Amino acid sequence: MKNKFNIDLKIFENYYSADYFKKTREILNKFKPNQLVTMQWFQRKENTVICGIEVIKEILRLSEVKDLNVEAVEEGEVVNSLEPVLKITGKYNNFAHFEGLFDGILSRASTIATNAKKIINVANGKMVLNMNDRMDYYTNQQIDGYASSIGGITNLVTEASFEFLESQPNLNGTMPHALIASFDGDLLKATEAYKEVFPNNNLVVLVDYNNDCINDSLRVCNNFRNEVYAVRLDTSPSLVDKSLQNLNEKDNELHGVNPTLVKLLREKLDENGHKNVKIIVSSGFDENKIKYFEDLNTPVDIYGVGEAITKNKIAFTGDIVLIDGKKQSKFGRENVLSNKIKSIKYN
Known part of the structure; x- marks a missing residue:
């Protein structure tokens, strides 16, 4: 049976x-x-x-x-x-x-389903990536993936998350900070290694390792040109990216991943011929933070969400x-x- x-x-x-x-x-x-x-x-x-x-x-x-x-x-x-x-x-x-x-x-x-639905409702049709695997006990991944799908978030990052779904795993993800660290913090070498081992994957590059998202995004996009699918910002809320440190700040609005940083990144990417490169954001995103970004017309293409899935x-x-x-x-x-x-x- x-x-x-x-x-x-x-x-x-x-x-x-x-x-x-x-x-x-x-x-x-x-x-x-x-x-x-x-x-x-x-x-x-x-x-x-x-x-x-x-x-x-x-x-x-x-x-x-x-x-x-x-x-x-x-x-x-x-x-x-x-x-x-x-x-x-x-x-x-x-x-x-x-x-x-x-x-x-x-x-x-x-x-899980209710949180997923609330997040999808404020994301204005943009892709949401369920990264909750790192936020809970691993044996919950199967039921959480199923419930996430019922709520409308179907982009999952582990095979286990698809176990109760009829669809086949279509895994989404990016490189972790550990990969960059393993290449002594050299983002270009880490990206080259990723591309060589997984040539058929969308090339998604994590660009906050050095807390210099703008310059590192441009470096990697200029080096790999049309091969970069997206860059991901995952700056800690305790940090201000180097590109924003000369700006005046109120209420910590320049800390972490914020609309000002994303808008500046989109501007610089476009100016340098990288209009097709998507921007993925993660780190502390929930229904309220996504709504805040969307209300400010922040040019995000994909939201990565973790802890908010289970709160x-x-x-x-x-x-x-x-x-x-x-x-x-x-x-x-x-x-x-x-x-x-x-x-x-x-x-």
């Missing part, structure tokens, strides 16, 4: 279930074995992009439980605070151990709201009707 999301089968041995769910399951199996309960999952933020429903469907399919009535929103649906996204009706014993598990799946995947955690919770069809719930968590959830098949 195909395991679409590479589900760890120890799930069905309660390996990932909180102890109190397991104990409640045993108690109800003894005293209320035929009781039908309806559990409802929701969260408390506006404009949340729901992701993880397909993973939950796969878990239910692999569980081989046949008599559950499952209702859910579609993957990628946008919901608001308190709107139910998933309801399961059946014998509690058949799905009690999934309560916390499903909370976590929805929380993680919807957080602003969205928390889900599941609660029993009906027992044998009658209202029964914790105060404030009553059964909520929604025309967004539909009955779904999982097997």
Whole structure:
């Protein structure tokens, strides 16, 4: 039986279930074995992009439980605070151990999808590169790549990120600072080595190693002429690029990668015959910083985003709201009707 999301089968041995769910399951199996309960999952933020429903469907399919009535929103649906996204009706014993598990799946995947959607919405159609692999535990790459895609960011940098996607890996990336360091800080030698080993790749050059983005960009573009696809700026927020150090600064607006630096780089590239060279920016970019750059018409072609993909955690919770069809719930968590959830098949 195909395991679409590479589900760890120890799930069905309660390996990932909180102890109190397991104990409640045993108690109800003894005293209320035929009781039908309806559990409802929701969260408390506006404009949340729901992701993880397909993973939950796969878990239910692999569980081989046949008599559950499952209702859910579609993957990628946008919901608001308190709107139910998933309801399961059946014998509690058949799905009690999934309560916390499903909370976590929805929380993680919807957080990634929602952040991706917000970033895409402010990027004005420009490419966004998901570089979140360096910001989280490596085993999250598969689900994060899937959720990122649901949110609209499909440019990923690791093979693992594509594992749950139907598309084949189309890896995007640039040289790291480590490559330049290995050639004693000589950007031209590092670039030549990259080009020689990967001649069919787009030549993307990292130009902030010496904190001299303008001059190093011109050096590499003049040397390699029409072979350079893009230059990437990744200046630390603690630094001011050498090209801007004679300018007056207010509120640190010249620190790190900033609109003034990007505009100056675009101007100098164009003046020197490199109008086709794209500009990639990274280092601290999130929804707000991208919007700031776009509001100032900053000539960025591609945004690299890392930490912003996983911040602003969205928390889900599941609660029993009906027992044998009658209202029964914790105060404030009553059964909520929604025309967004539909009955779904999982097997």
